[in-house]
Amino acid sequence: MISHSQPYTSTSAQTAEASKRIVLTGGGSAGHVAVNLALIPELREQGWAIDYIGSETGIEKELVEGLPGVSYHAIATGKLRRYFSLQNFSDPFRILKGVGQSGRLIRRLKPSVVFSKGGFVSVPVVLGAWMNRVPALIHESDYSPGLANKLALPFAAALCTTFPETASAVKTGKAVQIGSVVRPELKEGEASRGLELLGFDGEKPILLAAGGSLGSRALNANLRRNLDTLLERFDIVHLCGKKGLDDSLKDRHGYRQFEYVNEGMADILAAADIVFSRAGSNAIFEYLALGKPMLLCPLGRKQSRGDQILNADSFVRAGYAETIDEEHWDDERFVSKLEELYSKRNRYIARMRTAEEGEPLKLLLREIAKVAG
Known part of the structure; x- marks a missing residue:
């Protein structure tokens, strides 16, 4: 009907x-x-x-x-x-x-x-x-x-x-x-409001992890398996997708999880320092427009037509992002890549500012x- x-x-x-x-x-x-x-x-x-x-x-x-x-x-x-x-x-x-x-x-x-x-x-x-x-x-x-x-x-x-x-x-x-068409309101976010919404004090850099609106069980699992190590370095906001919440982690200090965020997303993005994400085009161009260095884990060819691999490769060539391969995953390499991404964030941000809007x-x-x- x-x-x-x-x-x-x-x-x-x-x-x-x-x-x-x-x-x-x-x-x-x-x-x-x-x-x-x-x-x-x-x-x-x-x-x-x-x-x-x-x-x-x-x-x-x-x-x-x-x-x-x-x-x-x-x-x-x-x-x-x-x-x-x-x-x-x-x-x-x-x-x-x-x-x-x-x-x-x-x-x-x-x-x-x-x-x-x-x-x-x-x-x-x-x-x-x-x-x-x-x-x-x-x-x-x-x-x-x-x-x-x-x-x-x-x-x-x-x-x-x-x-x-x-x-x-x-x-x-x-x-x-x-x-790329980016919603204008995403550029109006304020980091202070984002910190208040998340309950973070701003003393640690913020890692935004996102597997897309439908979520990614693999990305969620990889992030959570390394949570103890990552929380020593970062506060983490995790967009885990539909049915992706883990009730055992709801009170974990420095870690906030949401299925999806609509209102308040601009403020959360403003507060984030780096991003760990799939490589869907709309999302990564939003991160680009906001100057957020990215570690991208694209969907592989076994799960898709390979479009996210092409998206991610294009961003790596432009100097906006780094990638990690889900099919050859290594926890130690994942953590070190995130730490390196943050330490070199200003280099990535400078490259992003040269992008023609x-x-x-x-x-x-x-x-x-x-x-x-």
């Missing part, structure tokens, strides 16, 4: 309904929502009526539903896995159901354009737009396009990329490189307007 939240009823939104409307989509992880969260305030300011099509239970619903100025619509969705699962037999039917739901929604909403951030919930929406002759714009954050975006690309008007290498590698005239958000808004005609 298709559901949606109550629409925002301000004067600007009512005016927008009469003039221009956009449908946003993307989900499955916070990375597939982050760019949309950056776009929404700007789109509202420009007078767009905004609808969001996402899954019935994904993180995008939690992050988007209830935002002022946005109506959320839930559809059925599935996932095309790279491994055997019984759900591989039922998910194609859920995807087809989602295509039908999206097509009917878009026919009713009559948007000028659809913007897709990716994830498998986005494929039915782009197909639904194509069926209704509504132009769709896709955004790809990673070095190499994901399967969902590859499937959707033939039905889209344009593909916006973060890495310049991605635009040149895609064999189509649809690709345009705009850079530009105005990717403005470029993306311009591309949306162009595709909408």
